[in-house]
């Protein structure tokens with residue numbers, strides 16, 4: 001399985017590596033970003049079915065829009081996770097945006113953050129989204145660098161009470 005990092009749909013083929021990724025986040029006490037990393041996965045088949053349902057808008061909590069999850073894989077390892085919301089709602093417009101992503105702690109600082117966003121933007125374009133919103137805590141320098149490197153234009157910054165943080169809103173796309 002040589003070659004550069006690529007995005008794949010979640011599947012049982014990556015179960016052990018995915019679980020190791022989640023354990024790495026837990027061992028560090030890190031927030032699970034994007035949020036599907038927090039979905040229970042003890043029953044992996046049920047977990048995969050949950051993710052597939054989210055994509056089709058099935059079983060979503062109130063206020064959630066359909067969303068797709070992708071895994072960034074390199075060699076035999078899952079090194080990143082991204083989540084693409086199919087549309088915005090009032091809440092995502094303030095905080096959340098269209099895309100969330102994270103890179104496995106042990107794989108950071110190698111350009112993979114930039115790559116997972118690039119590849120997820122390709123998926124967004126394939127789904128007809130020509131202007132994409134990303135939100136990012138102002139103090140998350142790595143993430144704002146990833147967004148800027150992918151052509152992000154800073155739209156606004158505002159205090160978001162629910163996060164207790166200043167959140168930046170970035171736009172990427174045709175009319176950004």
Ligand SMILES: CC(C)(COP(=O)(O)OP(=O)(O)OC[C@H]1O[C@@H](n2cnc3c(N)ncnc32)[C@H](O)[C@@H]1OP(=O)(O)O)[C@@H](O)C(=O)NCCC(=O)NCCS
Pocket residue numbers: 033100101102103104107108109110111112113114115135136137140141142143145146149
């Ligand atoms: C944000 C995150 C995805 C970045 O992933 P990464 O693989 O380390 O990023 P890259 O290696 O592609 O680096 C991208 C840029 O960020 C910069 N960067 C990386 N880590 C950094 C840090 N700790 N502080 C400042 N800049 C940093 C790099 O120098 C690079 O900038 P450049 O292109 O100008 O050289 C990763 O830190 C992560 O998973 N964080 C936790 C989840 C999260 O915050 N997700 C984003 C939510 S908005």
